[in-house]
Amino acid sequence: MAAASPLRNLEDEVLCSICLDYLREPVTIDCGHVFCYHCIIKVCESSRQPLYCSLCKTAFKKENIRHVWQMASLVENIWRMKVDEERQPREERLPEQRAEKLCGRHLEKLHYYCKDDQQMLCVMCRESPEHRHHTAVLLEKAAQPYRGKILNHLKILKGDRDRIHNFQSTGEDEIQALLTKLQDHRHDIVSVFEQGHQFLREREQYLLDLLVGLEHELTEGRSSHITKGSEEKIRLGTLISELEKKVQQPALELLQDPSDIISRYPRKKFWMEKPVSPAIKKRAEEFSDKFLSLEKGLKGFHGKLMRDLEYKTMRIILNSQTANGYLSVSPNGKSMIFTGLWMNKYQRGQRFDPEPAVLGSKGFTWGKVYWEVKVDRIWWGAEEKETVKYRGGTRGVFGSSYLDGFLGITDRYRSPVCRNESEELEEEWSQENGIWPKFCLVGVARESVVRRGSLTFTPEEGFWTLQLSSAGVCVCANAEPFQVLSYCPRQIGIALDYEGGKVTFTNTRTQDIIYEFSPSFTGRIFPFLWLNCMRSRLTLRP
Structure with missing residues (x-):
């Protein structure tokens, strides 16, 4: 160390052994040791006589203390050298100074840690007045609590790393299993569709073979029909020609053998057959029935497949908090009836009043969803008419052919009651005066619709x-509804495509589209029902 750091050796010679700092106003005593003037004066004032040197324990007298001005100059020069050295770039410092962190004041190794000032100290700093009365411990001992905290935290971090690794490994296995499953689905889809294509090709070939057979039989029948007709026309033509010549003969020739005319030219029963045999005609009608059955089946299949693959069938629950006071919502929220009696004493802000309406409990801001509404009214007939009045020739693609038909209503409303006179007269009056008899409304509504006062259920108002x-179905697309069906289906399918901006209504039994709105949605959209007729019920499915 001495050879490597001459400046430090010089520093050791100019340090006060009392304050362990550079000599300030250095003085000497009887034994020749040098101290700071103020340090030795404090020793003299605090100690009893005689006075002893703190280094060699030799007695000295206060009056023999003398200033050493040459030493003061030396201390100043050494201090300046240290300042200049500290100003040098880090790369130019001594190797041992770069290898280990030293005390910035005394350039000594740091061995202690002051708990009071939270500083690292060298031996000389520890004995200095600033830290002499502080609690100082060895660096290793002071670092133990921090090292323990670091080790505990390190253990936690390693545990987190292991858990992340395990989670990642498990996730990778799960992803791989799902990818494998999807790959299997890919093969299954190809296989299922290939089977479907094969089945349809076989059915197509079967129908085409039937058609070819019928066409062949009709073609052969037409050839036979033409041949027989031509032969009969030729025979009759020959007979007619001979008789025409006979009738032109003079009377003398004509009367020579009058009895021979009928026998020689008898009138035979001429050929007359039906162009199409009853058997072929029957088979052609059966073929038409098969084709209609195919068309109907494919339409239902297309509708169900498109709905099942593209739309999510939702289990809709009614929000009784929005129901008008005259409506009674079932405990499970799946159906409602119009009671005609006010059932709510307190009107909440979200209820409809006075309109007998209710919203679903769940709204939608994205996706494609589907649900159905079953309509029950006791005085309706057993089945609706099959005649459908399409607007624009729209055909159905939604709806399920697997749902039950009209099942009637609950026992509470099962008594054989007919429509009363007021209802019939009201409908007759309404139709005569051009007013549509309103029984119920089904569809969707924006969450922000007005719920107070009489409402107009149009898209402009958010409906x-x-x-x-009972007179049919009309569309509330503007202030004056227009009719689209001459009968009312017992079950309505509602398909909502939020991003696509579509609301499609279908007859779930016939799979036909009743009407389709094409709005641009904003905000949350809710299922909406409106009912103002006694002995009636609206039920949500599924």
Whole structure:
């Protein structure tokens, strides 16, 4: 160390052994040792006589203390050298100074840690007045609590790393299993569709073979029909020609053998057959029935497949908090009836009043969803008519052919009651005066619709609905509803495509589209029902 750091050796010679700092106003005593003037004066004032040197324990007298001005100059020069050395770039410092962190004041190794000032100290700093009365411990001992905290935290971090690794490994296995499953689905889809294509090709070939057979038989029948007809026309033509010549003969020739005319030219029963045999005609009608059955089956299949693959069938629950006071919502929230009696004493802000309406409990801001509404009214006939009045020739693609038909209503409303006179007269009066008899509304509504006062159920007001009655179905697309069906289906399918901006209503039994709105949605959209007829029920499915 001495050879490597001459400046430090010089520093050791100019340090006060009392304050362990550079000599300030250095003085000497009887034994020749040098101290700071103020340090030795404090020793003299605090000690009893005689006075002893702190280094050699030799007695000295206060009056013999003398200033050493040459030493003061030396101390100043050494201090300046240290300052200049500290100003040098880090790369130019001594190797041992770069290898280990030293005390910035005394350039000594740091061995202690002051708990009071939270500083690292060298031996000389520890004995200095600033830290002499502080609690100082060895660096290793002071570092133990921090090292323990670091080790505990390190253990936690390693545990987190292991858990992340395990989670990542498990996730990778799960992803790989799902990818494998999807790959299997890919093969299954190809296989299923290939089977479907093969089945349809076989059915197509079967129908085409039937068609070819019928065409062949009709073609052969037409050839036979033409041949027989031509032969009969030729025979009759020959007979007619001979008789025409006979009738032109003079009377003398004509009367020579009058009895021979009928016998020689008898009138035979001429050929007359039906162009199409009853058997072929029957088979052609059966073929038409098969084709109609195929068309109907494919339409239902297309509708169900498109709905099942593209739309999510939702289990809709009614929000009784929004129901008008005259409506009674079932405990499970799946159906409602119009009671005609006010059932709510307190009107909440979200209820409809006075309109007998209710919203679903769940709204939608994305996706494609589907649900159905079953309409029950006791005085309706057993089945609706099959005649459908399409607007624009729209055909159905939604709906399920697997749902039950009209099942009637609950025992509470099962008594054989007919429509009363007021209802019949009201509908007759309404139709005569051009007013549509409103029984119920089904559809969707924006969450922000007005719920107070009489409402207009149009898209401009945030409603996209169908208006149902015994007279049929009309669309509330503007202030004056227009009719689209001459009968009212017992079950309506509602398909909502939020991003695509579509609300499609279908007859779930016939798979036909009743009407389709094409709005641009903003905000949350809710299922919407409206009912103002006694002995009636609206039920959500599934």
